Amino acid sequence: MRRQGFLNTLSGRFLILTVIFVMLAEILIFVPSIARYRADYLLTRLKQAQIAALTQLATEDMIMPELEAELLANAEVYNVVLRRDEVRQLVLSSPLPGEIHDSFDLRMAGPWELIRDAFAVLADPENRIIRVIGAPVQDAGTLIEVTMQTKALRDAMVDYGLRILLLSALISVVTALLLFLAVQRLLVLPIRRVVRHMQTYAEAPEDARRVIEPNADVTELRVAEEALQSMQMQLTGALRQKERLAQLGSAVAKISHDLRNILTTAQLFADRIEGSADPAVARSVPKLVGSISRAVSLCESTLAFGKAEEPPPQLRRLNLSQLTAEVTEGEGLGPDSGITFLIDVPPGLTIRADGEQLHRVLSNLVRNARQAIEATGQPGTIEISAGEDEANWWIRIGDTGPGLPPKAREHLFSAFQGGARKGGTGLGLAIAAELVRGHGGRLDLVRSDTDGTEFIILLPKETTSPET
Known part of the structure; x- marks a missing residue:
């Protein structure tokens, strides 16, 4: 200026x-x-x-x-x-x-x-x-x-x-x-106050605390402050409404994506129950109920929340080996699918995370890997490994698929831009990255080439959130 x-x-x-x-x-x-x-x-x-x-x-x-x-x-x-x-x-x-x-x-x-x-x-x-x-x-x-x-x-x-x-x-x-001092006191200083309010409000128009409070003694200035207050309140309301509508649209997209995946899993289990006389069917019923319950929980939390932001993670101690098993079993892969799971997670490895959100992250990554392998029409392998160091817990998810196309890598974690397959929206990786960031961690692409793709999840051991 x-x-x-x-x-x-x-x-x-x-x-x-x-x-x-x-x-x-x-x-x-x-x-x-x-x-x-x-x-x-x-x-x-x-x-x-x-x-x-x-x-x-x-x-x-x-x-x-x-x-x-x-x-x-x-x-x-x-x-x-x-x-x-x-x-x-x-x-x-x-x-x-x-x-x-x-x-x-x-x-x-x-x-x-x-x-x-x-x-x-x-x-x-x-x-x-x-x-x-x-x-x-x-x-x-x-x-x-x-x-x-x-x-x-x-x-x-x-x-x-x-x-x-x-x-x-x-x-x-x-x-x-x-006269100069009088005008400074009666006119210039109130005008400067109005200008400062306008500058402060312009920095964050969504913050209702920055709306001016009229207090001028001069009638004309007070009328101007009241007009400015009315305009700021209307603009703040309009921006909030616009933001909520944008968030709601994003939330609906997230719900559609995650709900589709969850219900697909439920449908796979339902198909097994309906067409198989295997005694193991009884063991599959709780998983079917869990998948459907997860879908219902997601819908309820989204409707209650009313916006696109994910709720803060509820950090709890959980066994990563059990969570990984639930994710792989949730894919419902049969023996003739041609896809093999290799799990290298220590049985006693306990991490601190939100089990529901981490389940969604792993499910998205595993499902992307499975779809990439299935698109080739050839057998393949999905590997999940985990471990820890002094600062972080880490989880690796790799596959032997064809790798990500260059365009997908440019906007890998951007919604509607990072789709790795034809017809995909790119929401899966965007949601997964957002959930990991909510834990204070990071989701990174380690490699993606003709030999396959590998992601790593880093979750920090130190956090300001209270352990529950």
Whole structure:
């Protein structure tokens, strides 16, 4: 997945937008503030000039030039004109360093004019001489007019503007940080939680524990979480149903395969009972009943289980020699079948396994071997041997058949793909391998060539399952 930078995240973009919008708001505050500052500055000059003019008028005699210059310097103006009783009078005056550049009447100025004139002063670095007209305070006349330079005004405005901008920047940063933290808490973190839930759910959509539990305080986010929860529950249910249907289909195939084999054995015994007067028939009846009972047990366990997975093996101590004898006798081979069994299993060899499941495994392997030999039309031999070492019990099943075709070896233990004979489904070896894996063991093909085929079953001696 492409690595995302901070500026490409919701948090980063919101932080940038917050700073931009707060700065824009501060600019909108700064513009009228600087215009208001200029107007107040000029009004202060007019007020100080009025005080200096009234001081001159209160003195009947002419004041000293030094005092007049001091009054003008304190007011920061060059001339003061006061109109009283319709008489325009130059009260204080001093030489102008240059021509008057512009005149400003504060009595008639509107907001837009004040803003325009303020930025005109900031944009002009030249020291100009301007005339400022205003109304005197305390009804000291009808008009007061002064001349002054713009340098002091511009310096004061620049200083004020810098302080306003610095304060605005500080406010912007603090505001942006507070808004950023608030959005992180109220919006970004809940969204991240939803994203994490979606990622976790995507890893195992069949696990109902991973369905999100809505708990957002924000109404819109809670609605989104509830919608996501509903969608996840529906998807989980659909996946479970699909999986169960697939498992059920596989289970039915397994039942059909194993039940067909078991009932074939029962049919063979039934044929012997029906057509033979041999006294040994009485001994065959229990085997017939056992085969039919095994078929019934398989059907009942599958219907109760309702899915394709095999139940865990019930490990018990059992005599492998007796189990092997039951498997070979279950094949019901007559003396004229042309197939010979060679059994090399120590009589006292006891292993720990599920007798029913291991019986199914051996039956599948032996039946495959018998069918492979019968397909050749020639006599053959099936050999079963067993033994043990320090770690495992092992069982070998070999035959003298024609060997497995190359295609069958590629998918030997895959259902519906590893069939060794024409018309076969490949379920037998797939089921056998699954049952052996349930014991923690392994079913392997040792060899398969023109001399025959040999499988080996390895069952571990150590297991975490309790012995019963």
